[in-house]
Amino acid sequence: MAIRREVPGIRPYDGPAGGWGALRATTQAIRLQMDSVKAPITLMRTNQPDGFDCPGCAWPDKEHKSTFQFCENGAKAVTWEATSKRVRPEFFESNTVSSLLQRSDFELEDMGRLTHPLVYDRATDTYRAVDWGVAFARIGEVLRGLSPDQVDFYTSGRASNEAAYLFQLFAREYGTNNFPDCSNMCHEPTSVGLPQSIGIGKGTVSLEDFDSCELIIAIGHNPGTNHPRMMGTLHEAARRNVPIIVFNPLRERALERFADPQNWLEMATYGSTRIASTYYQVDAGGDAAALKGIMKALLAMDADRGDVLDRDFIAAHTEGFNAFAADLAATTWEDIEKASGLTRADLEQVADLYAKSNATIVTYGMGVTQHSKGTANVRLIADLLFLRGNFGKPGAGICPLRGHSNVQGNRTVGITEKPTDSFLKQIEDVLGFKPPQTHGHDAVKTMQAMIDGTAKALICLGGNFAVALPDSEQAFPAMAKLDLSVHIGTKLNRSHLLVAKETYLLPCLGRTELDVQASGPQSVTVEDSMSMVHASAGKLTPASEELRSEPSIVAGMANATLPNSKVPWLDLVADYDKIRDLIEKTVPGFENFNARIRTPGGFRLPLPPTERKWPTPTGKAMFSVYGGVKEDADVLGGENVLRLMTIRSHDQYNTTIYALDDRYRGVFGRRDVLFMHEDDMAARGLEHGDLVDIETIVTGRQLRLKKITAIAYANIARGSVAAYYPEANVLVPIDFIDKESGTPSYKSIPVRVLRSEVT
Ligand SMILES: Nc1nc2c(c(=O)[nH]1)N[C@H]1C(S)=C(S)[C@@H](COP(=O)(O)OP(=O)(O)OC[C@H]3O[C@@H](n4cnc5c(=O)[nH]c(N)nc54)[C@H](O)[C@@H]3O)O[C@H]1N2
Ligand SMILES: Nc1nc2c(c(=O)[nH]1)N[C@H]1C(S)=C(S)[C@@H](COP(=O)(O)OP(=O)(O)OC[C@H]3O[C@@H](n4cnc5c(=O)[nH]c(N)nc54)[C@H](O)[C@@H]3O)O[C@H]1N2
Ligand SMILES: [Mo]
Numbered sequence: 001m002a003i004r005r006e007v008p009g010i011r012p013y014d015g016p017a018g019g020w021g022a023l024r025a026t027t028q029a030i031r032l033q034m035d036s037v038k039a040p041i042t043l044m045r046t047n048q049p050d051g052f053d054c055p056g057c058a059w060p061d062k063e064h065k066s067t068f069q070f071c072e073n074g075a076k077a078v079t080w081e082a083t084s085k086r087v088r089p090e091f092f093e094s095n096t097v098s099s100l101l102q103r104s105d106f107e108l109e110d111m112g113r114l115t116h117p118l119v120y121d122r123a124t125d126t127y128r129a130v131d132w133g134v135a136f137a138r139i140g141e142v143l144r145g146l147s148p149d150q151v152d153f154y155t156s157g158r159a160s161n162e163a164a165y166l167f168q169l170f171a172r173e174y175g176t177n178n179f180p181d182c183s184n185m186c187h188e189p190t191s192v193g194l195p196q197s198i199g200i201g202k203g204t205v206s207l208e209d210f211d212s213c214e215l216i217i218a219i220g221h222n223p224g225t226n227h228p229r230m231m232g233t234l235h236e237a238a239r240r241n242v243p244i245i246v247f248n249p250l251r252e253r254a255l256e257r258f259a260d261p262q263n264w265l266e267m268a269t270y271g272s273t274r275i276a277s278t279y280y281q282v283d284a285g286g287d288a289a290a291l292k293g294i295m296k297a298l299l300a301m302d303a304d305r306g307d308v309l310d311r312d313f314i315a316a317h318t319e320g321f322n323a324f325a326a327d328l329a330a331t332t333w334e335d336i337e338k339a340s341g342l343t344r345a346d347l348e349q350v351a352d353l354y355a356k357s358n359a360t361i362v363t364y365g366m367g368v369t370q371h372s373k374g375t376a377n378v379r380l381i382a383d384l385l386f387l388r389g390n391f392g393k394p395g396a397g398i399c400p401l402r403g404h405s406n407v408q409g410n411r412t413v414g415i416t417e418k419p420t421d422s423f424l425k426q427i428e429d430v431l432g433f434k435p436p437q438t439h440g441h442d443a444v445k446t447m448q449a450m451i452d453g454t455a456k457a458l459i460c461l462g463g464n465f466a467v468a469l470p471d472s473e474q475a476f477p478a479m480a481k482l483d484l485s486v487h488i489g490t491k492l493n494r495s496h497l498l499v500a501k502e503t504y505l506l507p508c509l510g511r512t513e514l515d516v517q518a519s520g521p522q523s524v525t526v527e528d529s530m531s532m533v534h535a536s537a538g539k540l541t542p543a544s545e546e547l548r549s550e551p552s553i554v555a556g557m558a559n560a561t562l563p564n565s566k567v568p569w570l571d572l573v574a575d576y577d578k579i580r581d582l583i584e585k586t587v588p589g590f591e592n593f594n595a596r597i598r599t600p601g602g603f604r605l606p607l608p609p610t611e612r613k614w615p616t617p618t619g620k621a622m623f624s625v626y627g628g629v630k631e632d633a634d635v636l637g638g639e640n641v642l643r644l645m646t647i648r649s650h651d652q653y654n655t656t657i658y659a660l661d662d663r664y665r666g667v668f669g670r671r672d673v674l675f676m677h678e679d680d681m682a683a684r685g686l687e688h689g690d691l692v693d694i695e696t697i698v699t700g701r702q703l704r705l706k707k708i709t710a711i712a713y714a715n716i717a718r719g720s721v722a723a724y725y726p727e728a729n730v731l732v733p734i735d736f737i738d739k740e741s742g743t744p745s746y747k748s749i750p751v752r753v754l755r756s757e758v759t
Pocket of ligand 3: 182185186187402403404
């Protein structure tokens with residue numbers, strides 16, 4: 001083989017994930033962001049009974065009272081928020097918004113915490129400090145002059161239940177159900193698909209289930225980076241010899257080998273544990289075909305042996321089996337192999353292992369949901385579990401890996417553009433105003449309305465709306481068409497700089513910080529991926545005395561916008577127990593809310609499928625019919641087409657870039673790369689390190705990302721390529737979505753890769 005040329009910053013990573021590298025990276029994060037004396041104490045308070053919930057991911061902790069659970073990326077999330085760097089009003093005097101727009105996403109957030117409320121001043125093109133009261137009054141004035149359907153209320157899933165509940169109350173009393181939220185770009189297919197299948201839009205397993213499961217199937221998620229505390233759970237399962245079958249076009253190191261930093265023996269001996277028992281490099285977008293193949297094989301085995309399906313479960317608890325089975329019969333192995341990139345023998349082997357397991361958990365993430373048939377994909381996973389009765393028994397169930405640490409809680413307390421009639425009725429009965437009934441905008445619809453110019457104002461409870469959404473070429477200028485944008489945030493990001501006619505930046509306390517209101521120190525609540533609700537209380541001195549809490553900022557805006565409001569905004573904020581009382585009265589499952597969050601570990605919201613109760617319209621668990629094997633037959637195809645997945649590096653939290661390495665994938669100090677299979681490169685006459693342009697195959701427009709370095713990556717399936725989010729969002733057309741859920745198909749964009757023109 002020819003000697004491969006050296007490409008700067010690209011070095012294969014041979015070690016296991018975790019281990020000493022993770023400890024080193026944590027020390028580095030502390031050194032760059034925090035006062036190193038305070039840091040260890042801060043980190044020790046993460047996920048402790050009287051401490052704060054980790055703002056990293058939504059993976060649960062054992063009863064939330066375990067000893068400190070080490071996690072490199074949790075430490076990065078905490079130190080990033082608890083940084084000693086500040087962006088004060090003086091900073092803006094010498095930095096115009098146009099000049100700040102030239103900085104990278106990494107540089108913007110790395111400047112530190114925002115300290116004062118700010119208003120954009122067009123004459124000088126700068127932000128300047130503004131009084132809180134003045135800001136609220138003006139926001140209220142603008143909102144009162146608009147029609148509520150022209151205003152959108154965005155939530156990023158880090159907000160607490162209390163803040164999110166007030167936010168939805170504010171928008172609904174104002175008069176709209178326009179609730180774009182980060183979940184619309186993330187697990188909406190779970191929220192839309194699972195209720196059709198099992199009656200609720202949430203996972204059904206608990207951490208204890210992992211102790212007794214006999215098989216784990218992990219599809220389309222990368223826990224070594226995104227849910228690192230889950231690695232402890234997988235590590236334990238692997239050591240119990242539980243087979244872990246992975247489906248992922250990329251071979252992710254943490255799913256192959258992991259050294260648990262909590263395991264002293266493994267650390268001392270530089271040992272590691274094999275995680276995946278088998279790793280299938282399915283094609284991007286090929287999971288539906290793979291799942292159908294496994295189920296087709298299972299049905300064939302059952303026809304042969306008769307003891308494979310859980311016939312009692314299917315008969316007593318499900319509907320739709322015959323139509324489902326008929327569709328599998330009509331799907332050919334040839335189509336399955338072609339669409340999945342896997343062989344019939346591979347899939348039969350999975351079916352065989354699945355048939356042997358008495359308790360199976362399927363875990364899944366964005367590799368399943370961010371596709372144009374994301375919802376249908378999720379339903380296929382439920383179908384697979386139905387076939388062997390893997391709901392409502394120990395060690396079994398479905399486990400969507402949620403994104404933001406409280407995205408699930410936000411949904412539970414009413415952040416949804418499609419509220420149920422019963423929730424609206426409760427609001428009306430308890431609060432005494434009539435909330436709007438018409439369904440509102442989700443994230444993509446909001447952006448479309450902004451592009452069309454029909455949306456006039458955007459109020460953001462956290463997040464980085466324009467950057468997280470697809471189609472940056474249309475999304476960025478659309479922000480400027482608004483009359484008003486308001487961002488409640490902790491650090492500066494690009495969406496804050498894409499100013500509207502009027503823009504306010506309202507800096508808030510982070511989760512790590514002490515929140516004192518009229519009645520004393522407050523705690524908030526969050527819900528993790530396994531429906532456990534528990535309290536979180538910040539302890540650090542706030543980054544600035546001017547900061548206000550999210551609930552207080554939302555209440556301040558609401559109070560100034562709605563002069564005849566039925567909601568006692570300022571009373572609610574004086575004591576968050578009162579907000580929780582309202583949640584208890586309007587949202588099912590929160591009986592005795594204030595008492596129950598005072599017990600360490602909190603409580604679990606009801607999950608009827610765990611008792612084999614199915615709150616679907618038929619009262620049964622419902623099989624689905626996918627139809628065919630392709631996710632978007634009419635869009636894709638043709639010569640030379642590759643499927644682009646947009647993925648997260650190890651050093652990033654969504655649009656927040658902590659640093660420029662992606663250690664486990666062997667990328668250091670850069671993000672401008674395209675991961676490609678060597679044969680796909682050769683077929684295009686490309687070599688490792690060549691500059692390429694990536695072009696989306698879309699009619700009528702040219703979407704291109706130029707001068708990206710193609711790297712020959714042995715660990716990617718042929719036909720699939722990968723680039724980093726958010727940079728690659730210029731390649732995602734705004735209307736390239738899963739029609740059922742509205743979620744952008746961020747993980748299978750049809751692209752062509754061409755050598756860049758030399759200029
Ligand atoms: N440190 C850190 N933690 C995070 C986040 C973060 O950015 N950084 N983000 C948070 C959020 S909001 C979320 S939603 C989660 C995201 O957590 P994940 O769901 O793990 O998200 P991604 O990194 O986008 O990638 C998912 C994986 O899917 C694979 N994949 C892509 N396409 C396909 C496909 O078609 N089929 C299959 N089988 N696999 C595919 C990719 O190779 C990758 O390994 O993590 C949360 N936690
Ligand atoms: N191409 C592509 N695009 C994607 C994805 C993908 O995989 N590929 N993933 C999608 C997914 S899963 C998601 S969830 C979205 C994420 O979309 P968002 O949730 O909108 O984005 P984040 O990057 O998490 O938001 C970061 C900002 O939140 C603010 N912030 C941080 N902490 C706090 C806090 O405590 N309070 C408040 N008020 N603000 C705070 C800071 O100002 C920071 O700049 O992106 C989506 N976009
Ligand atoms: Mo997410």
